Amino acid sequence: MPVPDPIAALPKRASELRDLLIKWCNQNSGSASPAGLAAMLKLLQADFGRLGSAEAVPLADTTAQALRLRVRPTAPLQLLLSGHYDTVYDADHPFQACTLLSPERLRGPGTADMKGGLVVMLAALLAFEKTPHAAKLGYEILLGPDEETGSQGTAPLLEEAATRHRFALVFEPARANGDLVKSRKGTGIFTLTCHGRAAHAGRAPEAGRNAILALCDLLPRVEALTAELPGVMVNVGAIRGGGAANIVPDFAEAVINVRVTAAGDDATFLRRLHAICAPWHAREGYRIEIGGGFNRGPKVETPAETALFTEWRKGARELGLDFDWQHVGGGSDGNLLSAAGLPNLDGLGCVGDHLHSPEEFCHLPSLTQRAQVAARFLHRVAAGEIPLPTRA
Numbered sequence: 001m002p003v004p005d006p007i008a009a010l011p012k013r014a015s016e017l018r019d020l021l022i023k024w025c026n027q028n029s030g031s032a033s034p035a036g037l038a039a040m041l042k043l044l045q046a047d048f049g050r051l052g053s054a055e056a057v058p059l060a061d062t063t064a065q066a067l068r069l070r071v072r073p074t075a076p077l078q079l080l081l082s083g084h085y086d087t088v089y090d091a092d093h094p095f096q097a098c099t100l101l102s103p104e105r106l107r108g109p110g111t112a113d114m115k116g117g118l119v120v121m122l123a124a125l126l127a128f129e130k131t132p133h134a135a136k137l138g139y140e141i142l143l144g145p146d147e148e149t150g151s152q153g154t155a156p157l158l159e160e161a162a163t164r165h166r167f168a169l170v171f172e173p174a175r176a177n178g179d180l181v182k183s184r185k186g187t188g189i190f191t192l193t194c195h196g197r198a199a200h201a202g203r204a205p206e207a208g209r210n211a212i213l214a215l216c217d218l219l220p221r222v223e224a225l226t227a228e229l230p231g232v233m234v235n236v237g238a239i240r241g242g243g244a245a246n247i248v249p250d251f252a253e254a255v256i257n258v259r260v261t262a263a264g265d266d267a268t269f270l271r272r273l274h275a276i277c278a279p280w281h282a283r284e285g286y287r288i289e290i291g292g293g294f295n296r297g298p299k300v301e302t303p304a305e306t307a308l309f310t311e312w313r314k315g316a317r318e319l320g321l322d323f324d325w326q327h328v329g330g331g332s333d334g335n336l337l338s339a340a341g342l343p344n345l346d347g348l349g350c351v352g353d354h355l356h357s358p359e360e361f362c363h364l365p366s367l368t369q370r371a372q373v374a375a376r377f378l379h380r381v382a383a384g385e386i387p388l389p390t391r392a
Helices: 011-024 034-048 113-126 157-164 211-223 265-282 302-316 335-341 365-382
Strands: 055-058 065-071 078-083 099-102 105-107 137-144 165-172 180-184 186-195 232-241 251-260 288-296 325-328 360-364
Touching: 011 034, 011 105, 011 113, 011 365, 034 065, 034 113, 078 113, 078 157, 078 335, 078 365, 113 137, 113 365, 137 157, 137 365, 157 335, 165 335, 180 302, 180 335, 186 211, 186 265, 211 232, 211 251, 211 265, 232 265, 251 265, 251 288, 265 288, 288 335, 302 365, 360 365
Parallel strands: 078 137, 078 165, 180 325
Antiparallel strands: 055 065, 065 137, 099 105, 105 360, 186 251, 186 288, 232 251
8 A cells, every 4th residue: 555645744744843852842741740741731631632632630639630632533433542741750850851862862850751743643643644544433532641650540530541542652762773563561659658656766666666777677578579570570669767866766658660571470469469468467566567559460361462563564565664563661641541441552652761850852853753653554444454453
């Protein structure tokens, strides 16, 4: 099937897409920055409004809002396009602006994760809308403001949207080598809180129960589960406790990030976590509390996704690109869509690296390249060349 002119012409829009990415990334939208998220949402509503009416959807327990846009909701074929506009860089983070390192590399907050992916999505859809079979395909765009913190508010919208569609496209960044995402680990955030007993550090230290020392004994055992349990990754990310130096501390708390590969890994981890904590919890004067939980189950590839990845790569090869797909440790909204029973392709955004760091960058040529691949895939679906999975 020949490439329609609007898709073939996407490389001519390289400068426009670069400038759009700079505009979006220079607007702070950290997950914990309400003003920044609101300003970013207005930018997205204006730019995605070129496709139709982009509504702001309230979420529970937050002032942040999701963006939702539906195009041709009565068309015979329906797809969901998913993304997020929050970043890990809050308003007080020093990394707030883009730097053009070379004609091909743009460093900046969210350039890859995932404002670059949103640029790819928008460019692909604008090109697709000018193709001859566009009227046969309807789609829904859903962009969340809380993916970096677990998508707690956006999750119900994703679960609801999953019931309306045959397949989803997730525009998280591709891997640094250009590969897409085949599968993802499930993720969880836990708190370990140790309560001890306060005492005067000089007059009666033996009457105290040092919560900090207890927690420091537990944490290496918990992190060692990474080596003990195949498919499980544990990271102790934060710790706090104590107060005045002349008091035996009666409080200490740690925050732990956990990632699991397969169904059942979460239950195995929890059993071992409780077993590790139990001896300290049983000691006189100590109490261990385990809080939090898993917010995303593992995303495991399905036969439907394998078939559609084959078609995605076929179209890319016809455009002169080649890549594979791979398992990754990070979670995304693709995990939530998989849990809701909706097959999805993930990692369709731009190519970049050093995510979640001040060195994050986007490989600028990938903006037009990945937009071409996505637009060509949509064109082939609308033309009936690629069958979509049937829903039970």
